[in-house]
Amino acid sequence: MNNKQGFVVNCALGALFLGVSLSVSADGDPESGQQLSMKGDGSGAPCMACHGPNGEGNAAGAFPYIAGMNEQYLYRQLKAYQTSDRNNAVMSMNIDNFSDQQLQDIAAYYASLDKPTSTAESANSGLIKQGERLVNVGDWDNYIPPCSTCHGPNNRGVDENFPGIAGQHSSYIKQQINAWKSGNRKTDKVQLMEAVAKRLSDEQIEAVSAYLASIPAAE
């Protein structure tokens, strides 16, 4: 083996070990998370009661899909319900007894699932068209940048800070934009979403939610 080949092999092995060590040392244990998602925290409803057996959520209840979301994002949201940076009495009650490790496990479990494929909701086509324009072009004259600027290509999310919003239930998107607007959700120190949410009119929120819910969460 010449030096160059040796280098390539070493790098590949290095990457392999790095990959393995990352998954071993990752904070959450999805198997434990799956158990917890069915059992609950001892005093509240289990995750799956509202978020469904596959983490697909429920439009009527404004329960978001959480399957396939970024693991660290999910963990931070769970944590935020414990610290009241997100205010939701039901969520807080259902998870207040979980330890940090258990929250990590639950996040790892739901992150490991495939995003739902059949969430697409229908709505009035005029509303969806208006929403599409806002989501992908924005309304710069009112200083509303397009959602996709931060939520990434096809609005399917970037990382732990910028979650996927495509295919999310419209009821939940609407609820959350209003939560940013009213100060009920304070999980971002830089206030990126809060600033935009506060400029959105009720009609614009309807339109954005309707459009995002109409597009697929994943390929």
Place this chain on the structure above:
Amino acid sequence: MDTSLKVTLSLIGISIGGLAIAQSQSPSEVKLPEFEQGKYVHDAPTLSDIENDPNLHKELRKVILKGRDMFMNTQQYRGEYVFNDMDCKSCHMGEGRLPWAGPVWPAATTLPDFRGKNQHVNSLEERIAGCFSFSMNGKPPEYGSDDMLAMVAYHQYMAKGAKVYDSNIAGRGFSHLGKQMPEDISYDAGKQVYEENCAVCHGSNGEGKTVNGDIVFPPLWGDGSYNWGAGMTRIFTAASFIQNNMPLGQPGRLSDKEAWNVAYFINAHERPQDPRYTGDIKETREKYKNFYQWSLYGQEINGKILGDHDNTGEKPFLKPEVLKSRTFD
């Protein structure tokens, strides 16, 4: 000082204090500088205007929309015109329409004109070529080509109704904080501003963010960012841009001083070589000192001279052929 003046001043102090608090509590406030008196404001057409203008021939509409698409998604020309991670819209926020965000239409109403940067009279095509050569670390579309025509058409349409050869334009460019950096600006203070306000999108090493190869947030230094010839390397340009446009959606969130500090910090990092590089950093800095006096190119920062290298990033050449001087002597 008489008592009433003192009272007035302290009241002003209170109201300024109140404003500062109000600012942190209402991020939705868009805090932009007032337009200076006597400057004219132009309301550039929107995408809907392009789509619905009954006076546009359908073929022209197609060309303008192509130019817009090139402007918004310049990365589709990666490896052809663009050799870094930038799009035109990365610096020209709001589709190149908004005041204080480098609106592009003034290029269509004020050129041809003499430009200090290259010391000759520039056409609109040359101005666009400048952006490709420096900010995009790239190779501009050929003058007169279909792609260049589309870019020009978009610029020109954005100028619809604006006054030709009137440069008294409100909200143009990035320079409202003035050119002279305050004295007490530092790398460390800028680093802190960066970590608190910018890193969430642009990454802790200024590397930006991508998803499956698609660029979401552009890098602010390194090979994927603008090169040493870009206007944004001038600290005053970056400071004004940042103050009026960043963090995204919150113009005016940062104080003037925070903007200066973070602009200094960002531009105190390495980036691809300026296409005008002569092979010698001192000579290059001297030759274009008109420009470099505002940047840290050729200066020593943290023990290293910035720009003292041959690295052109992903671009396999230094200087695009179209960058030429011109004289009418």
